[in-house]
Amino acid sequence: MKLEDEVVRRQRDRARITALLLGAFVVLLFFITIAKTGINW
Amino acid sequence: MPAIELTNPAALPADWRDFLALTKPRVMYLVVFTGLCGLLAAPVLPPAVLGFTAILCIALGAGACGALNQWYEADLDAKMRRTAKRPLPDGRMDRQSALHFGVGLAFFSVLLMGLATNWLAAIFLAASILFYVLVYTVWLKPRTPQNIVIGGAAGAFPPLIGWVAATGHVSALPLLLFAIIFLWTPPHFWALSLFVRSDYSAAGIPMLPVVAGIHSTRRQILLYSLPMAAAAMGPWLLGLTGPIYGGCAAVLSFVFLVLAARVASNSATEPAEMAPEKKLFAYSVFYLFALFAVLVADRWLTA
Numbered sequence: 050m051k052l053e054d055e056v057v058r059r060q061r062d063r064a065r066i067t068a069l070l071l072g073a074f075v076v077l078l079f080f081i082t083i084a085k086t087g088i089n090w
Numbered sequence: 091m092p093a094i095e096l097t098n099p100a101a102l103p104a105d106w107r108d109f110l111a112l113t114k115p116r117v118m119y120l121v122v123f124t125g126l127c128g129l130l131a132a133p134v135l136p137p138a139v140l141g142f143t144a145i146l147c148i149a150l151g152a153g154a155c156g157a158l159n160q161w162y163e164a165d166l167d168a169k170m171r172r173t174a175k176r177p178l179p180d181g182r183m184d185r186q187s188a189l190h191f192g193v194g195l196a197f198f199s200v201l202l203m204g205l206a207t208n209w210l211a212a213i214f215l216a217a218s219i220l221f222y223v224l225v226y227t228v229w230l231k232p233r234t235p236q237n238i239v240i241g242g243a244a245g246a247f248p249p250l251i252g253w254v255a256a257t258g259h260v261s262a263l264p265l266l267l268f269a270i271i272f273l274w275t276p277p278h279f280w281a282l283s284l285f286v287r288s289d290y291s292a293a294g295i296p297m298l299p300v301v302a303g304i305h306s307t308r309r310q311i312l313l314y315s316l317p318m319a320a321a322a323m324g325p326w327l328l329g330l331t332g333p334i335y336g337g338c339a340a341v342l343s344f345v346f347l348v349l350a351a352r353v354a355s356n357s358a359t360e361p362a363e364m365a366p367e368k369k370l371f372a373y374s375v376f377y378l379f380a381l382f383a384v385l386v387a388d389r390w391l392t393a
Contacts, residue, residue: 059102062106081205
């Protein structure tokens with residue numbers, strides 16, 4: 050495998066994981082806000 | 091940029107799996123489990139999402155401890171067979187990335203804990219991270235064979251944090267849970283260090299078997315198991331739990347003491363002949379899981 054290809058693959062993987070974690074964090078913050086404000090569904 | 095053959099892995103950005111490995115996920119199970127049990131044993135339960143966030147923060151805090159520990163001990167890890175394949179000693183990641191990751195994770199976990207639950211829980215989480223990294227890893231571990239005795243306090247925080255996240259205050263039961271893990275840590279780690287002592291010796295870490303010898307370590311294991319068993323019975327003796335916990339804790343602790351006595355009477359010096367030590371180490375993990383599971387079962391069944 051070429052170094053350039055491996056660098057790109059790892060950067061892409063890390064970007065995907067970071068995006069997933071950020072997305073999950075936003076969803077978590079939303080539900081934390083709902084729970085803290087005491088809104089019942 | 092011209093394509094280059096892959097000859098130097100250290101020149102690459104670290105793989106995300108190596109960041110995950112920095113957090114020592116296998117060690118995290120026990121931390122998460124005891125934290126969850128502390129939370130579930132509390133008299134009041136927070137909304138599910140806040141409880142989940144509290145446990146997540148405990149896990150992230152433990153991950154930060156693992157990353158900072160590996161950052162600080164990269165040179166020592168390279169000398170031990172058990173740890174030589176970790177991302178830093180194996181050259182798969184640069185030290186600065188591990189430091190930034192660990193510090194970032196620590197700040198994030200404490201901040202999220204404070205915002206989602208309460209700031210007392212966040213303070214305890216911050217204290218446990220600082221204790222593990224500064225007091226245990228940096229100060230005690232390379233200096234004294236009693237490192238694990240005092241350092242065990244870091245691993246004892248999770249049930250206390252879980253309880254405080256749920257209730258907002260400290261009371262007798264979570265302090266007893268803290269004491270159980272605090273007293274459980276020395277026999278647990280010394281059993282392990284007996285059959286991997288050549289690793290610790292090679293790395294120059296003054297673990298008890300390296301400094302005080304095998305015989306003394308075995309006696310200390312039994313001596314520390316006695317107050318640990320007493321602490322395990324404490325919640326029931328003080329009327330903080332019901333008979334389910336009391337009965338199970340008595341049986342579990344009795345078996346622990348029997349295995350510790352077998353270790354104390356073993357005279358083998360070769361790791362291959364240390365079956366009692368390996369048995370005690372394996373049982374000690376089961377013991378803590380079972381004790382905390384029974385605590386929660388007792389709380390929910392007798393409430």
